[in-house]
Amino acid sequence: MTARRFPLGSELLDLQHGVISRRQALECGISEDVIRVRLRNGRWQPLAAGVYATFSGDPPRLALVWAGLLAAGSGAAVSHQTAAELYQLGRRPARAIHVTVPGERQVRRGAGGARRARTAAGPGWPSRGQDVPPLIVHRSAWIAQARHPVLLPPRTRIEETVADLTQCAATLDEAFGWISQACGSRLCTVGMIRGALERRKKLRYRAELLGALGDVADGVLSPLEYRYVHGVERPHGLPTARRQVMVTLAGQRRYLDNLYQDYRLVVELDGAAAHPVDERWRDIHRDNSLEVLRLRTLRYGWSDVTGRRCAVAAEVASILAQHGWPGPVRRCSPGCLANLHDHGQKVGLCVRN
Numbered sequence: 001m002t003a004r005r006f007p008l009g010s011e012l013l014d015l016q017h018g019v020i021s022r023r024q025a026l027e028c029g030i031s032e033d034v035i036r037v038r039l040r041n042g043r044w045q046p047l048a049a050g051v052y053a054t055f056s057g058d059p060p061r062l063a064l065v066w067a068g069l070l071a072a073g074s075g076a077a078v079s080h081q082t083a084a085e086l087y088q089l090g091r092r093p094a095r096a097i098h099v100t101v102p103g104e105r106q107v108r109r110g111a112g113g114a115r116r117a118r119t120a121a122g123p124g125w126p127s128r129g130q131d132v133p134p135l136i137v138h139r140s141a142w143i144a145q146a147r148h149p150v151l152l153p154p155r156t157r158i159e160e161t162v163a164d165l166t167q168c169a170a171t172l173d174e175a176f177g178w179i180s181q182a183c184g185s186r187l188c189t190v191g192m193i194r195g196a197l198e199r200r201k202k203l204r205y206r207a208e209l210l211g212a213l214g215d216v217a218d219g220v221l222s223p224l225e226y227r228y229v230h231g232v233e234r235p236h237g238l239p240t241a242r243r244q245v246m247v248t249l250a251g252q253r254r255y256l257d258n259l260y261q262d263y264r265l266v267v268e269l270d271g272a273a274a275h276p277v278d279e280r281w282r283d284i285h286r287d288n289s290l291e292v293l294r295l296r297t298l299r300y301g302w303s304d305v306t307g308r309r310c311a312v313a314a315e316v317a318s319i320l321a322q323h324g325w326p327g328p329v330r331r332c333s334p335g336c337l338a339n340l341h342d343h344g345q346k347v348g349l350c351v352r353n
Contacts, residue, residue: 013054015152019066022050047071048135065153068097068135075102077147078155079138080164086151087158089182096134100156100164103141138164142199158182159192163200172205173223176212184221190214219243224269225257227305228312233258236313236338237330239320241267259295263323267316268299313338 012028013020020028025035035052038044044052045059048071053059059067065086069076078086081094140146146160156164162182169175182188190213197209212226220226220243233241241258248254258267296319304312310332317329317338329339 016066016070017060017063018054019047019059019063019070020052020054021070022052024070025052062153064133065097068099069153071135072099072101072137075143076100076137076154077143078153079143079146079161080136080156080168083155083158083161084165084178086153086155087161087187089158089161089178089185089187096136098136098138100138100140100143100146102143103139157196158188159196162188162193163196166197166209167204172208173227175205175209176226177223179209179212180216180221180223180226183216190217222269224302224305227302227309228258228267228269228300231305231309232313232316235330235332236310236317236336237328238313238316239263239325260320260325263320263325264295265316265319265323266295266297268297269305270299270301310336310338 012024022035026032035044038054039046039052042056044054045056047053047059047064047067051067051070053063053067065078065082068082069078076099077083078098079100080098081090081096082098084090085093142160143156146156148155148157155161159182162178165178166175169178179193182193183190194210194213197203197206197213203209212220215226215229220229225243232238239260239262241260242256243258245256245259245261246253247256256266257269259265260267298316298319300312313329313332314337317325317327321327331339
């Protein structure tokens with residue numbers, strides 16, 4: 001017998017991108033003998049212990065994701081970076097395949113799993129060559145509630161995915177980046193992420209992340225913008241800018257990172273280390289076009305906001321003062337030069353340092 005003679009088997013293969021487990025094949029009426037013959041003649045190929053691709057050739061990414069789910073067993077859901085990949089969250093998908101299984105059960109040897117997340121090894125996961133991505137299995141007692149009720153492949157909800165990613169992030173900047181990307185792309189809301197974070201008894205960066213959600217709600221949508229708010233604006237007592245303000249120029253919409261509206265100043269932030277020439281000129285043209293609205297523009301990058309934050313505060317304060325801001329600028333540390341009384345002197349001294 002073959003899967004084609006059983007409608008359920010055909011529908012299952014369509015849903016699972018041509019991947020099926022031994023148990024599923026048997027339930028669809030495909031005998032052990034037929035499975036062995038198909039494996040022997042190459043029409044099927046093993047992807048993991050008891051998990052097969054019902055086609056020849058290299059399996060596509062989604063087929064490998066399904067194989068990882070089936071290898072991990074019942075109750076498993078795609079999670080972490082792989083769930084983010086399915087939601088199209090983030091720019092560069094991780095090579096490894098991440099799944100989460102219920103915390104109360106053991107995952108068989110070779111399909112990953114342990115008391116903590118680990119890379120699968122042994123005969124349970126593909127050994128077809130070095131190009132096969134590793135399978136990383138996490139355990140969670142919350143996975144039944146965290147799993148999305150309808151999406152396929154089964155995956156954690158977007159807010160639970162973001163919460164997971166904040167906990168495996170190497171830095172607070174990276175953790176904040178996942179939150180800002182998810183909210184900036186409108187995949188979820190600040191309230192959804194807040195709920196996912198607050199439900200966790202153990203949470204790294206708890207105070208910082210819950211506090212940062214307020215910044216995201218105010219329009220802070222990147223780690224660089226977060227650094228500007230917490231390293232430049234607030235420590236030096238600058239007025240609070242409006243974030244992500246939409247303006248229309250020459251019939252096109254544009255969003256301003258930071259607008260000090262009462263003082264006619266825009267602060268634009270750019271995290272890229274370098275730009276192609278055409279993009280650089282586009283930024284210049286945009287800055288020039290703001291002059292039509294009588295808005296002056298200052299533009300800073302990552303090295304400015306992280307390595308020259310006092311100088312940046314001094315420069316911003318100088319322009320604000322020229323447009324009527326009374327100050328004062330606060331010192332963020334004993335060595336800070338941003339609060340010199342003369343705004344004209346302040347810019348020169350801070351820039352040279």
